[in-house]
Amino acid sequence: MIKGKIVVIDIETTGFDIYNDEIIEFAALCIEEGEEAEAFSVLISPRRQVPERILRLTGISPEELKQAGSLQAYRDKILDLFQDAIIVGHNVEFDLGFLEQALTIHFENTLWDTLEIARILYPNMPKYKLGDLTKSLGLTPLEKAHRALFDARAAWELLQACWEKGLTLDLGFYQRALALAGNARVAGFLRELEKTVKRKFPERLIRTDLVLYEQDSGLFEDLEEEEAFSEDVGWIESCFSSGGILENKLKSYESRLGQLQMAKAVGESLTGSTHIVIEAGTGTGKSYAYLIPGLWWSKKTGKKVVVATHTIPLQEQIFKKDLPLLAQVLPFSFRGALLKGKSNYICLKRWSFTLGVTAELAPGERLALLSVMVWLRETTTGDWQEVSQIPSLNKLWGSLNCEEESCIPGKCSHANRCYMLQSRKRAEEADLIIVNHSLLFSDIKTEKNILPEYHELIIDEAHHLHQAALEQLGNEISLEQISRVLNLLSRSMAGSFYGNVKARAQVWERLLSVALWERFRGYLEKLPEACDELYQQSEELFATFAQIVGNELSYRLTVHCHQESWWPTVAVQIENLLGRLKIITDLLKAMLNLLDAQDDEDSAALAHEISGRIRNLEEMRECFVLAQQVDQPTRVSWLEQSNRILLKTSPVDVSNLLKEKLFAPLDCAVLTSATISIANSFHHFLREIGLDESTPSLLVDSPFDYDRQMQLLVVKDLVDVEQSDLFNTEEVALFISEVTERMQGRTLVLFTSHRFLREIHLPLSRYLGGSGIELLAQGIDGGRQAILEAFLNNSRSVLLGASSFWEGIDIPGDALSCVILVKLPFGPPNRPLIAARSEYLEAQGRNPFYEFLLPEAVLRFKQGFGRLIRSKSDRGLVILCDGRVIHKRYGRHFLSSLPVKTHIRTSRSQILDKIDLWFDEEYQKELLL
Secondary structure (H helix, E strand, O other), rough: OOEEEEEEEEEEOOOOOOOOHHHHEEEEEEOOOOOEEEEEEEEEOOOOOOOHHHHHHOOOOHHHHHOOOOOOHHHHHHHHOOOEEEEOOOOOOHHHHHHHHHHHHOOOOOOEEEHHHHHHOOOOOOOOOOOHHHOOOOOOOOOOOOHHHHEEEEEEHHHHHHHHOOOOOOOOHHHHHHHHHOOOOOOOHHHHHHHHHHHHHOOOOOOOOOOOOOOOOOOOOOOOOOOOOOOOOHHHHHHOOOOHHHHHHHHOOOHHHHHHHHOOOHHHHHHHHOOEEEEEEOOOOOHHHHHHHHHHHHHHHOOOOOEEOOOHHHHHHHHHHHHHHHHHHHOOOOOEEEEEOOOHEEEEHHHHHHHHHHHOOOHHHHHHHHHHHHHHOOOOOOHHHHHHHOOHHHHHOOEEEOOOOOOHHOOOOOOOHHHHHHHHHHHHHHHHHEEHHHHHHHHOOOOOOOOOOEEEEEEEOHHHHHHHHHHHHEEEEEEEHHHHHHHHHHOOOOOOHHHHHHOOOOHHHHHOOOOOOOOHHHHHOHHHHHHHHHHHHHHHHHHHHHHHOOOOOEEEEEEHHOEEEEEEEEHHHHHHHHHHHHHHEEEEEHHHHHOOOOOOOOHHHHHHHHHHHHHHHHHHHHHHHHHHOOOOEEEEEEEEOOOOEHHHEEEEHHHHHHHHHHHHOOOOOEEEOOOOOOEOOOOHHHHHHHHOOOEEEEEOOOOOHHHHHEEEEEEEOOOOOOOOOOOOOOHHHHHHHHHHHHHOOOOOEEEHHHHHHHHHHHHHHHHOOOOEEEEEEOOOOOOHHHHHHHHHHHOOOEEEEEHHOOOOOOOOOOOOEEEEOOOOOOOOOOOHHHHHHHHHHHHOOOHHHHHHHHHHHHHHHHHHOOOOOOOOOOOOOEEEEOOOOHHHHHHEEEEEOOOOOOOEOOOHHHHHHHHHOOOOOHHHHHHOO
């Protein structure tokens, strides 16, 4: 038990502004010698009216607030509580800052932050909010979350849980941890833990080695004895039929015709060695419909089946949720493996090296290493996704992961414990391997050197496949990337190629002979200067790029650039840069030649590293060479600006490449998504990805009754259909506010650009002022995940989202009852890749609007439309503000691609009336009849 006097504090506020306007409740829990001594809670009356959302969250009533006093009246009480105490809180500086401002005092007490401590001792939590941690760790639930005293008690329980876990760690951990923590606030807590461990466990060993989770030597558990199962493909259909094994063994399962149809089609494609494209509407249950046939086929034939998703979350869901459930249901055992790219796994060799150079790291980065120290004692995968919520770790991960050219896995001293090797070995032994699209194309780029041999492939989220191919098979380079490559090559420090070789000069002199080493060292000593000159040349080039881009987001490089005044400068700069690249490459090749005759392991390892550095430089060179080919119609190059300048180059058409490299070697490819057809046709999708139009296809309807569960309303009089970009922001904002107020929040508004979202935000916030509806705008009120959580936590809110909100978000139930699509989602025609693709099609005599721009917009439209109905009980409205869908000839493509048979097109005022009617109880009863 933690000894001494501890005061746990929590403050509930209405926001983040000035104290007098914001604090509504303060609580302190005094703990002495491990026992609660006193609980103190007080309400403070803010100067302005407290928002309804805060009252709802806290449960504080307006009557209670009227009786609230001033915090100053409790000054002596608080000072007495805090005397000689350690002050604890979840994000304690935030709470203490309000208190200090209110009492005009500065406390010198020792601070322990349960948020900081929990991140270190529980590094793999998905979220670190107090309520989330309480739930994840199985602590006493917060009976009244967001009441200060209850939150303070939860913080105390969390501190105790951290303390108990800390007592299980060895003293070697504390020696390293205290050195890393330095003067950080958490050092005091760790020091108290170390003292207690020494006192309570005097016999505990001090471990100085690399402490990892002790795993069994076998990668998989032995497979259980199997029940008999049919090898006839009809067995698949029986699984999904009424009375089948899924219905018998899964309580909540009910047989669905669409899922059965899809599973049957997947099984027939596997047995018939044919490709198939399947669109399965939301709610079909796609995962089971391809996993069960895939597992059955692998078990029947002994062949591996690869499942590729676009997103890592879906990868994780299949591996951690779907497969374990199927393992309990299916009559045969199987082995599944999750495989990711090298950069997702921690490298133990680089980890050990990083621990030796922590003096160069910022305080936040050293605390992140503390989290990793604990994580390594617990992880079985070494997968970065487990600790991705730790602040500052993303800055360090590039120097900790397995993406390192000097790595020779088979000869590494940590090879027997290498997480990347273990994941690949699991994949070798697995029946079904789950990857993402990115790794799929990395395997193609490396001539099939990543994935085990496979001939059956299932691609989920297939509507992303074409874009993923363009991104993965293209090239990009930035000044930061160049700097990183050159630093790893030539810096005079441990960890770089130059530094490591210099540090072992005596070893190399003995291995290579004096004469050979002198020649090798001669080349080596030229590296730093050559790299400095290349970097200076790169700085000049990217400074010119920055001037060319100016304030634009991107700038396409075309043949017309030859007429620009800056082109001769860029051409000379690139030529000079390529020349300096060649100097470095030639130096490395010369060193590599000197190692060719050596047959010892050290020389082989060094040769492998040099080869890797040469590959880095050649990839860099390729990007610059390709980018200069501005007269090639099959390729596009451009400059892109975000937080840095990027030079990008990409093929315009990847269909032939996909046909040859991805699909041709396969016996069967199953491609599925909820949004790949346009007006019941797969023509556009098949052409984009290089499959023949005769490829079998299946369209599976959603089990949802869209015509009963929702209505599509099209606003006729909000947009000038002839000049669709000329929106009247005031009118649009007013209409959104009127809809939102009638919906009492519960509304998602989807924009096609961040610019227009920002333009709407100001007038909309004015119209909603005083309505009690919270406005949450992407990029203004927080990032994607933050505002999505806020939206879920407050039904009286409206969320404004741009591109990333059109898909990949799932908000079932009453939290979302209305989706407003402001515009038809046509891609910006001036974006480099879109413009180049359009020109490429036009040059072939094809119509880029109908063959490219329109189909892409329709698919995006279907994704946005699909945000509303996510379950059979969902109900609501989709409102399209863009009248072009009814006034333009191409509008029918959008409407005929939706799962609703009818829609209503009318004026703004009548749509507002329709909203009132839709939520009328009697009208809903009529629909249900």
